[in-house]
Amino acid sequence: MSGPQDPPDDALEEALDTILTSALAGRPRPVARFEHGSRVPGWDEAVDLEKDPAQIPDPASVDVPAALRDEIETHMESYPDRRSAVLPALRAAQRVHGWCSPQAIEQVASVMRVTPAYLESVATFYDMLETAPAGRHDVYVCTNISCSMRGADELYEAIRGAAASDEDINVRSFECLGACDIAPMASVDGVYVGPLGTEDVPRLLDDVRAGRPVLIEKQLAGRPAADPGANTGEYSQAGD
Amino acid sequence: MAATATPKLLLADIDEPGLHTREVYERRGGYDSLRAALQMSPEEVLRELEASGLRGRGGAGFAMGKKASFLPKGAMDKYLVCNADESEPGTFKDRELMQKTPHMLLEGIVIASYAAGANRGFIYVRGEYDLQADVLDAALAEARAAGYVGEDIFGSGHSLSLVIHRGAGAYICGEETALLDSLEGKRGNPRLKPPFPANQGLYQGPTLINNVETLATVPVIIRMGGEEYAELGVEGSTGTKLVSVSGHVRRPGNYEIELGIPSREIVYGLAGGPPEGREVKCWFPGGSSAPVLMPEDLDVPYDFDSLGKAGSMLGSGAIIVIDDSTPILDVALKVAKFYRHESCGKCTPCREGTNWTVKMLERIESGEATPMDLEIMASVQEHIIGNCLCVLGDAMAMPIGSMIAKFRDEFESHIEDARAKRGLGDAAASEVALGAQGAEESGHRLAAQGTGAQAPGEHAGAPGTQKGGA
Ligand SMILES: Cc1cc2nc3c(=O)[nH]c(=O)nc-3n(C[C@H](O)[C@H](O)[C@H](O)COP(=O)(O)O)c2cc1C
Ligand code: SF4
Numbered sequence: 001m002s003g004p005q006d007p008p009d010d011a012l013e014e015a016l017d018t019i020l021t022s023a024l025a026g027r028p029r030p031v032a033r034f035e036h037g038s039r040v041p042g043w044d045e046a047v048d049l050e051k052d053p054a055q056i057p058d059p060a061s062v063d064v065p066a067a068l069r070d071e072i073e074t075h076m077e078s079y080p081d082r083r084s085a086v087l088p089a090l091r092a093a094q095r096v097h098g099w100c101s102p103q104a105i106e107q108v109a110s111v112m113r114v115t116p117a118y119l120e121s122v123a124t125f126y127d128m129l130e131t132a133p134a135g136r137h138d139v140y141v142c143t144n145i146s147c148s149m150r151g152a153d154e155l156y157e158a159i160r161g162a163a164a165s166d167e168d169i170n171v172r173s174f175e176c177l178g179a180c181d182i183a184p185m186a187s188v189d190g191v192y193v194g195p196l197g198t199e200d201v202p203r204l205l206d207d208v209r210a211g212r213p214v215l216i217e218k219q220l221a222g223r224p225a226a227d228p229g230a231n232t233g234e235y236s237q238a239g240d
Numbered sequence: 241m242a243a244t245a246t247p248k249l250l251l252a253d254i255d256e257p258g259l260h261t262r263e264v265y266e267r268r269g270g271y272d273s274l275r276a277a278l279q280m281s282p283e284e285v286l287r288e289l290e291a292s293g294l295r296g297r298g299g300a301g302f303a304m305g306k307k308a309s310f311l312p313k314g315a316m317d318k319y320l321v322c323n324a325d326e327s328e329p330g331t332f333k334d335r336e337l338m339q340k341t342p343h344m345l346l347e348g349i350v351i352a353s354y355a356a357g358a359n360r361g362f363i364y365v366r367g368e369y370d371l372q373a374d375v376l377d378a379a380l381a382e383a384r385a386a387g388y389v390g391e392d393i394f395g396s397g398h399s400l401s402l403v404i405h406r407g408a409g410a411y412i413c414g415e416e417t418a419l420l421d422s423l424e425g426k427r428g429n430p431r432l433k434p435p436f437p438a439n440q441g442l443y444q445g446p447t448l449i450n451n452v453e454t455l456a457t458v459p460v461i462i463r464m465g466g467e468e469y470a471e472l473g474v475e476g477s478t479g480t481k482l483v484s485v486s487g488h489v490r491r492p493g494n495y496e497i498e499l500g501i502p503s504r505e506i507v508y509g510l511a512g513g514p515p516e517g518r519e520v521k522c523w524f525p526g527g528s529s530a531p532v533l534m535p536e537d538l539d540v541p542y543d544f545d546s547l548g549k550a551g552s553m554l555g556s557g558a559i560i561v562i563d564d565s566t567p568i569l570d571v572a573l574k575v576a577k578f579y580r581h582e583s584c585g586k587c588t589p590c591r592e593g594t595n596w597t598v599k600m601l602e603r604i605e606s607g608e609a610t611p612m613d614l615e616i617m618a619s620v621q622e623h624i625i626g627n628c629l630c631v632l633g634d635a636m637a638m639p640i641g642s643m644i645a646k647f648r649d650e651f652e653s654h655i656e657d658a659r660a661k662r663g664l665g666d667a668a669a670s671e672v673a674l675g676a677q678g679a680e681e682s683g684h685r686l687a688a689q690g691t692g693a694q695a696p697g698e699h700a701g702a703p704g705t706q707k708g709g710a
């Protein structure tokens with residue numbers, strides 16, 4: 001270690017840099033817990049302390065697409081407290097804007113009469129709400145325990161690799177999606193498919209890009225119950 | 241096989257085409273239980289539910305009838321919330337019920353709301369279950385049109401409004417109080433209990449919260465009569481249960497079993513056991529939050545009390561089988577990462593403890609750990625248990641603690657092997673200055689709590705690397 005009296009020196013800094021980088025290579029960044037685990041994101045982002053918090057937007061100054069406004073208002077009416085509609089409203093806005101963008105948040109805030117900060121605090125909590133721009137087609141690959149034991153980690157890497165250049169496709173690893181019976185599996189724009197092998201990846205992505213139903217024969221919707229005693233008589237029995 | 245002779249109360253002809261429609265459901269006698277229940281007084285319905293012995297199918301196993309009876313009487317708004325968040329790793333039973341027989345759930349909800357005196361109902365469906373929520377939406381529209389949901393149902397004077405609410409992806413929203421906050425449009429942070437939801441739940445009003453499977457069983461109980469239902473299963477665990485079996489088995493899926501049959505019959509008999517040439521290494525009997533059990537525990541009857549006595553729990557009824565090709569470290573890391581990701585961050589022991597556990601497991605993986613890390617890791621688990629607002633922290637600490645206790649030798653040899661691969665020497669030598677006294681003690685305590693620790697003869701680690709060997 002160099003003493004405090006040593007003048008800073010470019011070569012030294014560079015060396016330190018190399019050492020630090022190589023020591024950290026392949027390991028999480030020191031503050032990584034905020035990045036890929038914790039539900040307390042944003043602490044390492046700069047905050048403008050001078051700025052006043054945004055108020056509930058003036059409805060007159062915010063343009064909200066009519067269909068979106070209708071949908072949010074319908075949701076608000078179905079609950080005793082309008083704030084219960086926050087999740088359905090944010091999901092609806094995300095469908096319109098692709099993610100919970102500042103504009104999306106402002107539109108929801110103006111219809112629901114809540115502050116943008118409140119909506120952001122909710123949006124950052126939930127995995128399905130995107131708080132940064134994301135592709136419009138969601139491919140959630142389950143990498144939790146039952147799926148990973150059947151090859152989900154390789155599947156995830158394969159899908160991610162194959163979709164890397166496609167900005168329209170949002171490939172994410174997800175926790176257990178409640179379909180471990182078709183492990184390893186993925187939810188493609190909300191449609192569950194599995195069991196998947198890496199050989200299914202090209203067709204899966206082709207289907208997404210072409211707007212076709214994805215991997216029809218692998219969709220969960222058509223799968224009979226596994227319990228051999230569940231169905232009698234003419235109803236289908238579990239195949240495998 | 242005995243297990244397949246189980247009466248199918250929930251899965252009976254579940255794949256009958258059109259069962260998700262009111263027409264087919266009613267042709268099979270659907271909504272008859274609702275008619276019968278509305279002829280009874282709410283107290284009589286409650287009595288049937290209590291007589292059935294039905295215990296909650298969502299995780300905690302609390303008696304359903306009793307919980308429904310906790311709601312105060314009186315004319316205020318009272319709520320019934322159906323917990324359809326189903327996010328416990330390994331669990332997928334509610335999914336199959338909602339998708340294939342949604343009217344059964346709706347019928348159960350209306351009956352339960354009548355018994356508990358609730359006039360407003362909500363089904364909180366996890367956001368990822370698009371198909372299931374769509375099916376429920378359609379079924380609810382049919383039920384409303386038929387007057388099964390709404391004002392003055394069948395002229396009984398009982399009214400129920402029902403809303404299907406879609407979540408947006410957060411495991412913690414399955415915890416009942418976090419679910420309530422989420423339903424109120426907030427972040428899903430659990431609340432301090434008491435007050436319990438029965439007194440102060442949704443919008444501060446009295447609230448009954450039950451799992452999908454619990455509520456779907458209610459029409460069956462009314463049809464059979466509580467006492468007859470209680471004949472099924474064993475004492476303390478009556479009736480049938482859906483078990484989701486996944487992981488290293490040949491036939492993963494949902495099976496309806498009578499509670500109390502040997503676990504082996506489920507894992508081997510129904511699900512076909514691990515693939516050719518492999519053996520069961522360990523298994524989670526009730527989702528990833530349950531402490532792992534060993535192959536010799538497969539003879540334990542599959543019911544609430546027997547699994548509790550064996551040192552684990554029935555939980556959500558999700559059996560995850562791990563075979564001998566899987567390193568225990570991989571299992572532990574997956575489990576710990578899941579809970580780290582899902583911790584809501586409110587309590588320090590849970591937020592930091594899940595993070596530390598992941599980091600320590602990663603140290604083991606990368607060859608930087610020493611056996612002392614095992615002690616620290618065990619003590620971290622101990623410090624989480626019982627020190628948090630909800631049991632999510634415990635839900636990591638218990639399975640991880642059980643893995644450390646039961647697979648200590650494998651962890652130790654993994655530490656040695658990974659160190660050797662990395663070119664770091666004997667771990668024992670680097671432990672000296674650290675004096676692991678405190679950590680060591682708590683490690684022993686935890687190890688002593690574990691059941692069925694591995695036979696000492698199986699120790700594969702290098703000699704002299706045992707904890708305290710320095
Ligand atoms: C972290 C956590 C997650 C939970 N997730 C679920 C869930 O997804 N579904 C569920 O029914 N219960 C879940 N529970 C249990 C609920 O808190 C509650 O006990 C249950 O919904 C009560 O219904 P029951 O009595 O019918 O089982 C969870 C509990 C905890 C602590
Ligand atoms: S134990 Fe964990 S998940 Fe539960 S309230 Fe505390 S921090 Fe949140």
Ligand code: FES
Pocket residue numbers: 142143144145146147148175176177178179180181183185329330331
């Ligand atoms: S572990 Fe992948 S769906 Fe459950």
